[in-house]
Amino acid sequence: MNGLLPNLLLTVIAFIPVIGIVITVHEFGHFLAGKAVDAKIDQFAIGFGKPLLRHRDKSGVEWRLGWIPIGGFVRFAGDDNAASVPVQEDLEDLRRDILAREGPEALRRYHYFKPLWARALISIAGPLANFIFSITVFAALLMAVGEVEAPARVAVVTPGGAAAQAGFQPGDLIVRAGGKPVESPADIKNLIILRSGVPTDFVVERGGRDVTLVATPQRGEVSDDFGHKHQLGKIGVQFDTKPSEVHIRRYGPVAALRGGFEQTVDVVRTTLYYIGRIFVGHEAPDQISGPLGMAQISHDIAKAAALDASNIPTIIANEILSALRLAAMISVGIGFLNLMPIPVLDGGHLLFYAYEAVARRPLAAKVQAAGYRVGLALVLGLMLFATWNDLQRLRVFNFLGGLHS
Numbered sequence: 001m002n003g004l005l006p007n008l009l010l011t012v013i014a015f016i017p018v019i020g021i022v023i024t025v026h027e028f029g030h031f032l033a034g035k036a037v038d039a040k041i042d043q044f045a046i047g048f049g050k051p052l053l054r055h056r057d058k059s060g061v062e063w064r065l066g067w068i069p070i071g072g073f074v075r076f077a078g079d080d081n082a083a084s085v086p087v088q089e090d091l092e093d094l095r096r097d098i099l100a101r102e103g104p105e106a107l108r109r110y111h112y113f114k115p116l117w118a119r120a121l122i123s124i125a126g127p128l129a130n131f132i133f134s135i136t137v138f139a140a141l142l143m144a145v146g147e148v149e150a151p152a153r154v155a156v157v158t159p160g161g162a163a164a165q166a167g168f169q170p171g172d173l174i175v176r177a178g179g180k181p182v183e184s185p186a187d188i189k190n191l192i193i194l195r196s197g198v199p200t201d202f203v204v205e206r207g208g209r210d211v212t213l214v215a216t217p218q219r220g221e222v223s224d225d226f227g228h229k230h231q232l233g234k235i236g237v238q239f240d241t242k243p244s245e246v247h248i249r250r251y252g253p254v255a256a257l258r259g260g261f262e263q264t265v266d267v268v269r270t271t272l273y274y275i276g277r278i279f280v281g282h283e284a285p286d287q288i289s290g291p292l293g294m295a296q297i298s299h300d301i302a303k304a305a306a307l308d309a310s311n312i313p314t315i316i317a318n319e320i321l322s323a324l325r326l327a328a329m330i331s332v333g334i335g336f337l338n339l340m341p342i343p344v345l346d347g348g349h350l351l352f353y354a355y356e357a358v359a360r361r362p363l364a365a366k367v368q369a370a371g372y373r374v375g376l377a378l379v380l381g382l383m384l385f386a387t388w389n390d391l392q393r394l395r396v397f398n399f400l401g402g403l404h405s
Contacts, residue, residue: 016069018323020046022130022331023072026338029129030074030122037118040077040109047072076111076122091365116353123349130335131264137328139251139260145321146248147259150241152185154204161236166215168237169206176203183249185239192217194274196233197282231284267332288386343368343375 024046034041040060045051047066054064066072078094091112098107107113111122152174157164174182178191178200192200196219204211217233251259277283338346348371356362363371 018327018330020069021327022133022334023070025129025133025331026126026334027072027074029125029127032129033122033125034074034076034111037114037121038109039111039114039118039122040106041074042077042079043073043075045073045075078110078112091362116357120350120353123346123353124339126346127335127338130331130338134264134267134328134331134335135257135260137260137324137331138263139253139256141321141325141328142251142256142259143253146250148184148186148246149249150184150246152182152188153240154237155240156238158236158238161234162215162218163235163237166202166213166235167211168202168204168213168215168235172204172206172211174202174204175210177201185241188235188237188239189222190270192235193222193230193232194270194277194283198233264328264332267329268336271333271336285385288382342378343371344379345375348372348375 027044027046031041031044042060043062043064045064045066047069048071049066049068051064052067054062056062078098094110094112095107098110111119114122154163154168154170154172154174157168157170174188176182177188178195180187180191182188196217199214199216202213202215204213215235217235219231220234222230222232222234274283278285339350341347341351343349343352352363352368352371362368
């Protein structure tokens with residue numbers, strides 16, 4: 001109990017700036033796209049609930065900061081909620097209302113009556129902003145900090161493990177895995193954790209020649225960098241990396257941008273691969289994480305950054321760099337999630353716009369309303385499931401049980 005409140009405080013302090021940056025980037029993408037097509041905007045909000053701060057600028061946009069820091073929205077003129085869902089059964093009623101109150105010139109500035117391409121641009125701009133942000137941050141980190149490179153030399157092969165069955169030997173230097181060059185032992189871990197049961201090609205240097213081995217990762221207990229246990233794929237090897245063999249690869253601007261783009265694509269590709277394996281029953285959905293899980297990661301990173309330095313400036317620098325990397329990772333996830341074709345999300349709007357483009361008319365208001373209700377239920381269900389995973393992973397129920405034992 002003595003350490004619970006300080007840890008909780010550190011978790012909140014570390015998490016709020018990270019998620020706040022990601023949400024602001026996403027909503028600012030919608031905002032800029034709206035401004036670009038001359039859509040009337042009533043409100044730009046970060047957080048929900050009663051506003052802590054609010055300001056109305058000369059263009060009529062109210063900027064507000066809510067006391068609940070998770071979430072945000074851009075409210076366009078004519079919206080009655082944060083999801084840009086039509087609130088009138090018949091948009092013609094809304095049209096007549098605007099014409100009566102403001103005249104025909106004002107109608108063209110309302111989001112609902114913008115051309116299809118303009119509405120689609122506004123919807124896709126949020127996720128696109130998230131991806132651009134991630135690419136930029138990854139590129140900046142590659143330029144400022146660089147990338148650790150170290151040989152993936154096998155020191156120990158676990159008897160009976162997947163690597164032993166494939167013929168790995170101590171001293172093998174893994175140079176390629178899954179068809180990609182290996183820059184460090186972390187590349188091996190990142191490849192195999194979601195490939196349990198999938199035969200994977202490895203190329204190792206042994207005795208001056210290349211040897212190809214095929215190992216099938218086995219599901220087992222894997223510890224992450226912060227000591228948390230997960231059931232993931234592993235092949236049963238330990239690496240021996242001497243300090244003299246570790247070096248930092250520096251990137252120029254062009255190479256860094258390319259690297260940032262590749263890292264962003266890799267996150268999306270890994271996410272798609274994981275989701276696909278869940279659907280075919282080859283992977284458990286217990287790695288899906290929500291706000292609590294992201295907050296815990298923020299806490300772990302903040303704590304590790306503080307422990308890895310001996311002076312305040314270095315600690316602050318480590319905290320900032322770690323928070324930026326985490327924000328970039330979360331930003332990719334937020335961008336990807338919002339592109340899913342689920343009503344309420346940006347991808348759902350795009351799905352409706354695609355129907356409108358093909359059918360030459362909007363989807364019936366009643367169908368849209370029903371779709372939004374189903375979409376909201378799906379999103380809330382996913383959030384609850386992710387939160388349940390987080391609670392299980394953080395052993396909250398064990399802690400609560402201990403209070404009553």
